Structure formats: C-alpha cells, structure tokens
Amino acid sequence: MLPGRGVDFAAMGRPRKPENAEFPQGVYPSRGWLFFANDDGSWAKICKVEEWATDHQNSKAARDRWVALSTAASAPAGTVLQLLVGHMAYRGKLVRAGQLSKRTYADNEEYLKPLAKAFGRMLAHEVNSRHCSTYLQKRSWKPKPVRGADGVMIEQAPRRAPVRANKEMSLLSSAYSWALTSDDFPLVKSNPCTGISRNPTKAKERCPDVWEIEAAKQYAPAPWPWILDLAYKVGQRGVQLRLLPKTAIRREGIFVGKAKGGADVFIDWDDELIALVIALLEHTAETEHRMRVVSPYVIVARMGSPYTEHGWKTTVYKFVRAAIDDAANPLQAPFSFHDIRARSATDEEELFGTSPQDRLGHKRRSTTDVYIRGRRPKHVRPLPLRKAS
Numbered sequence: 001m002l003p004g005r006g007v008d009f010a011a012m013g014r015p016r017k018p019e020n021a022e023f024p025q026g027v028y029p030s031r032g033w034l035f036f037a038n039d040d041g042s043w044a045k046i047c048k049v050e051e052w053a054t055d056h057q058n059s060k061a062a063r064d065r066w067v068a069l070s071t072a073a074s075a076p077a078g079t080v081l082q083l084l085v086g087h088m089a090y091r092g093k094l095v096r097a098g099q100l101s102k103r104t105y106a107d108n109e110e111y112l113k114p115l116a117k118a119f120g121r122m123l124a125h126e127v128n129s130r131h132c133s134t135y136l137q138k139r140s141w142k143p144k145p146v147r148g149a150d151g152v153m154i155e156q157a158p159r160r161a162p163v164r165a166n167k168e169m170s171l172l173s174s175a176y177s178w179a180l181t182s183d184d185f186p187l188v189k190s191n192p193c194t195g196i197s198r199n200p201t202k203a204k205e206r207c208p209d210v211w212e213i214e215a216a217k218q219y220a221p222a223p224w225p226w227i228l229d230l231a232y233k234v235g236q237r238g239v240q241l242r243l244l245p246k247t248a249i250r251r252e253g254i255f256v257g258k259a260k261g262g263a264d265v266f267i268d269w270d271d272e273l274i275a276l277v278i279a280l281l282e283h284t285a286e287t288e289h290r291m292r293v294v295s296p297y298v299i300v301a302r303m304g305s306p307y308t309e310h311g312w313k314t315t316v317y318k319f320v321r322a323a324i325d326d327a328a329n330p331l332q333a334p335f336s337f338h339d340i341r342a343r344s345a346t347d348e349e350e351l352f353g354t355s356p357q358d359r360l361g362h363k364r365r366s367t368t369d370v371y372i373r374g375r376r377p378k379h380v381r382p383l384p385l386r387k388a389s
Helices: 049-053 057-071 080-096 102-119 129-138 162-179 210-217 224-234 238-242 271-291 309-325 337-351 365-371
Strands: 027-030 033-037 043-048 253-257 265-267
Touching (some): 033 049, 043 049, 043 057, 057 102, 210 224, 210 337, 224 309, 224 337
Antiparallel strands (some): 027 033, 253 265
C-alpha cells in the first residue's frame, strides 16, 4: 500500500467475459448501446456499439467520454488523476495529428484506470520514486474463481502482473514528462518514475518454422488456413488483419496504413496474395449471405461480425493446441499468431536478403530487430594470410 493512502495494488480487476473483451473495463453493451458502470451502481450511456468499433469522428468523442467517466474528469486540481486526464487529452491531439497511433492510445486508455485507482487521489508533486517502485512490485490482478471437484467455486489468489505494471509505469512516466512542460502543474519539479528499476522481462524468442505453421493449419477451420498464409506473406499485426477493411483492397495493393508511428504501407500484389484475398472475400460473402448481414471487413467470424481480440487469440490457441495434442502431428511447441510476424520478418532478411522494416511498418530499425529471431548460422570466408613486406 502507498504510505498513508490505503491503496491496495492487488485485485485491480477480473478477466472480462469473452463477449465483452473488446471493450474497456467498466464498459458493457446492452441493446445496441454501450454503457459505463459507475461506482454507485448507476449506468451512463456512452454511444452506440458500432460507433465505438469504427474510426469516424463519433468514435473519438465516445472514447473521450469513457475516459471522462472512468477517471472522474472533475478530479481535484493538482492530483495525479487530473495529470493523467490532461495527459490523455494531449495524447488524443497527437493521434489526430498522426503523431501517435490509435492502437497505442487505446492501450493507454486501458493502462490509465489502474493508475488512477492507485495514485489518483495523491497530489502530483507528492509522488516519489518509492511509491512508483512499490507499484511495480505489488501490481497484481485477481483471476476468476474456479469450480472445484465438489462443484463449489474456489476463489483464486491474486497474481502478479509485472509486464503490465511496466507498461502502466511507462504511461505514468510519460504523463509526468508532459506535466513538467505544462503550466497546470507548477509544483511538479521532477519525474518520480525516472531511475527506478522496472520488472525484469524475458525477450520473446519463439519463431515457428514453416512446417510448424503447416502442422497447425491441419486443424484450423476455414478461413484460418488462408489467414495464416496471409499473415506470413504480409507480416502485419493481428489487429491489422482482424480489422482489415474491404476498402484497403486497392489496385496498387493492400493498403495497411500506419502502425505505431511508422509510414503508410502498401503490400504489392502477386499471384499468391491475389488468390488468398479472393478466397477470404468469398468466404466472407458466404457468411454474409447466410447471416443476412453486410460487413465492411475482409475477415469475419461465423456470425458475420469481425473477430474480437479475445475471439481471435482463442481460435488460434484452440487449433494450435489440437495439433499438439494429436500424437500423429509433429507440432510439439505452441506459438501465437504474433509469432508468425517474427517468422515472416526473419525469412525476408535471412532468405531473401532484404530488410523487412518497411513491410512491418516500423519507424526504427531497432524495432524490426526485435522480430528477427531464430537466426540461421552464417557462412563466412576466411581471410587470406598476409606476409609482412
């Protein structure tokens, strides 16, 4: 707990139901609308469900309303809560100026709420490095109860969330850096997040071989074999393929836009890519006809709507585990959909000799290097001996 504040970093939230996983904590759909659950039990209407899922201007207003509701924008002056809300408003301007990706902003919205619970009532200039270190060490979450052998639900102990704590602390650090340049926080003289040790994390090394991806595809339902092939060919993130609009299919290629500050990217056509996109569009058309819906997306789930983030990851997990559980299948180690991006990047550099930076949409080469995994041995020539003249 923070000294004198009574703030418990444990049990800051439970996992959401799958059908609500695409919405932020505290936001729930009902009869086509999204509502925010206030602490007093009342419900505040935010927007229509489709307004939240799309990128037009109503979505921006809806998300700003959620931030105001979930963080109590009328926070007392000088508090960390006011600092966080002001910083999010500033980051919103960066998104509209094209200087910050929408995905990063959406992630920040999720990180903001536990920070507000832990630090929100403190005066911004009173937070010190020990408070931040305590947060990194104590941040945890509470899993859902599990059913025991006798049918009784058993409460689970809180679990640490070191990686999530690092990300949340990065947002708090960014907010303090912003506050140092703002006239609204004259008492803030330093950034309390500077110099503290973050939780150690292990760099991801999984880079599935092509034969492993093919082994998993044997258990993948339609249209997933095509989705996996598309992921390998274009090397894009899951969220970009999951919400790839039909309008991105253009004569000059597949327009995937900007991602996390990178440049706009067009994936040029080749025969294989054309065949994959046609197969996916035909499958989507069949689903639209069966469900009597029209979707703006290239890839849809069985009900005709786009996959949720939870549904996307769960589907991949299921058919990968099914392949592993089959003794006749050679696949032994699991991999995620994001690992295919690493395989794609690694193969381009090591087999074709070109840099995958532009295809992956990275602004910095150092970011691309994170995805170069499973490097193959290099064959080099020995130097000839030289004699002193």
